[in-house]
Amino acid sequence: MESRTHTADATPGDHVTVAGWVHEIRDLGGIAFLIVRDGSGKIQVKFEKDERDDDLVETALDVQRESVIKVIGDVEEEDRAPTGVEIVPEEVEVISPADPELPLDPSGKVDAELSTRLDNRTLDLRKEEVKAIFEIRAEMLRSVREAFRSLDCTEINTPKIVATGTEGGTELFPITYFGREAFMNQSPQLFKQLMIGSGLERVFEIGPIFRAEEHNTPRHLNEATSIDFESAFIDESGAMDACEEIVRAAYEGVEANCQKELEALGLAEEFAAPEEEFPRISYEEAIERINATGELDEQLVWGDDLSTEAERALGEEVGQHYFITEWPSEIKPFYIKDNDDDEQLSTGFDLMHPRLELVSGGQREHRYEHLIEGFEQQGLEPEAFEYYTKMFRYGMPPHAGWGLGAERLVMTMLGLDNIREAVIFPRDRQRLSP
Structure with a gap:
């Protein structure tokens, strides 16, 4: 195809070739309009029937919505057009016709259930607001990578096929690996710690993780994207500092570079990067504050994990991102180091959004004998x-780090109702295709 002009770049006086999808067709008798959509936006194509070739008009009006077409013509100023300009065509070619019966309406005029949208994700992403989510996700990841580099981190890629799981044999997807049993990795945790021992000192990874959890909730996935950090010669406090910096950078990147997308989602006016420092609340204080809300049927006691209702009650009170620190050692994984002053407490922490947990991290146990005991x-x-x-x-240096759920970050950042909206092709208990 010859050089084409994006619809957003069409300027009055230009002779252009545009190509995209037929978004809308309007036949008003003596005049007709096509709205053509491409990745940059939409443009109106005007057909004055008395002045255009009959075959040209027939081709345009017989085409089905969502067909891919090419239009060659002159751009003219037109204040009444949606974008202030329109194309007067001299040639229209149908490159790829669409079936008249679409499984969902990409124009968004007719709503579709989430399951229908996910079954037809290619069509779903033609909606401006859905596409905006993934443009924002891409910017979030770009900003995160840039922030990691500013922290002198080296990007690594660790295996996703492993002989043993990060936390043992639970919640693992087994596979057959040349006649042997292997598993899809739950986390890069063990490998990123090994990299700290290699002398790289400070690493990050953005990649898939797999968890065979039976959950079927709006915030759980069986394949997710984890944003991981690990650094030598820092403790849990230093790891929290880095975590806060990365999350803030993600918001700042989206705020600076995704105003068009935020506008499509109706979030442009209210979206803002967090400015205040994230509070650090001990587990013991969290339990007390949750119980004081009176929102739970039963009071929490030391050693309880936090339920969804408990997280929501505390999140509503705190009202911003916050850390929960000093978790009980018994409910944190073996690789989390105990507090030097009280072995009942761990150096583990979670970063919480008012809606849900985003990050799990802590200082790691670097002493061989203590690790084996764990x-x-x-x-x-x-x-x-x-x-x-x-x-x-x-020779393993002291080190600390964390893992951040990319989809959960996008979900909370944009106020999405279901985490599957933040994944192009989600994988959960029921969904293995597309």
Whole structure:
């Protein structure tokens, strides 16, 4: 196809070739209009029937919505057109016709259930507001990568096929690997720690994780994208500092570069990057504050994990991003280091949005003997993780880090009702296609 002009760049006086989808057809008798949509926007094409060739008019009016067409013609100023300009065509070519019966309406005039949208995701993404979500997601990831580099992090890529899971044999997807059992990795946790021992010192990864959880909720996925950070010679406080910086950078990038997309979602006026520091609340204080709300049927006690209702009650009170620190050691994974002053407390933390948890992190146990003890206390066989544990005998620096759910970040950032709206092709208990 010859060089084409994006619809957003069409200027009065230009002779252009535009190509895109037929968004709308309007036949008003002596005059007709096509609205053509491409990745940059929409443009009106005007057909004055008495002045245009009959075959040209017939081709334009017989085409079905969402067909792909090419239009060649002159751009003229027209204040009444949606974008202030229109094309007077001299040639219209139907490149790829669409069936007249569409499974959903990309114009958005007729709503569709989420399941129908996900079954027809290609059509769904032709909607301006849906496309906007993924433009924002892309900008969020770009901003995050840039912020990691400003923190002197090296980007790594770790295996997604593993012999053992990060937290043992639970919630793992088994696969057959050349006659042997293997698993889809739950997290890059163990590998990013090994990289800290390699001398890279500070690393990040953005990649898929797989969890065979039975959840079927608006905030759980079985394949997700994890944004991971790990650094040598910092404690949990330093890891929280980095976490706050990355989340703030994500918001700032979207605010600076996605105003058009935020406008499409109706968020342009209210969207703003967080300015205040994220409060750090101990687990014990969190339990007390949740119980004080009176929102739960039963009072929480020390050692309880936080339910969805508990997270919501505390989130409504805090009203912004916040950390929960000093979790009980017994409910954190084996690789989380205990507090030096009180072994009942861990160095683990979570970053919370008022709606839900975004991040889990903490300082890691870098001492070999203590690491082995942690395995045994959680009923895991250290021998199964020898590739990991043996490296702690060869000089492992103190280190800390975290993992952030990319979809959860987009979901909370944009106020989406369901996490699947933040994934192009989500994978959950029911959905394996497309």
